[in-house]
Amino acid sequence: MLAGGCVLWRAAPDTPEGLEICLVHRPKYDDWSHPKGKLKRGETAYAGALRETLEETGMACAPGPSLPTVRYVVEGRPKEVRYWAAEAVGGVFAPNDEVDEVVWLAPTAARARLGQERDRDLVTALLAALDG
Numbered sequence: 001m002l003a004g005g006c007v008l009w010r011a012a013p014d015t016p017e018g019l020e021i022c023l024v025h026r027p028k029y030d031d032w033s034h035p036k037g038k039l040k041r042g043e044t045a046y047a048g049a050l051r052e053t054l055e056e057t058g059m060a061c062a063p064g065p066s067l068p069t070v071r072y073v074v075e076g077r078p079k080e081v082r083y084w085a086a087e088a089v090g091g092v093f094a095p096n097d098e099v100d101e102v103v104w105l106a107p108t109a110a111r112a113r114l115g116q117e118r119d120r121d122l123v124t125a126l127l128a129a130l131d132g
Contacts, residue, residue: 026099033114063085
């Protein structure tokens with residue numbers, strides 16, 4: 001299964017790293033993760049990442065550099081998610097069928113809230129990509 005997602009961030013001068021990261025809560029899995037989702041037929045991973053981010057968070061974003069692709073197995077089937085860094089440029093969250101809550105957290109707090117190590121690694125990759 002192919003999917004796309006974003007590590008969505010916004011400037012936050014009051015945090016040590018100068019930014020906050022948006023995490024989504026998925027009630028189906030009762031977990032916190034980065035916005036992501038399956039690609040539609042014929043859709044590129046890039047387009048899917050932007051669409052899913054908007055659908056799940058309500059945020060329009062300015063995409064930045066690509067981040068590591070994450071591969072894992074779900075219910076015995078391989079899944080590949082391509083990620084991009086993306087700066088939030090506006091929008092409003094509204095709860096939906098897939099996501100019932102979003103939070104904006106400093107990177108250290110975001111790492112602590114994320115349920116999967118692979119998602120925590122994306123925070124590190126985002127910070128490295130934005131630094132250099």
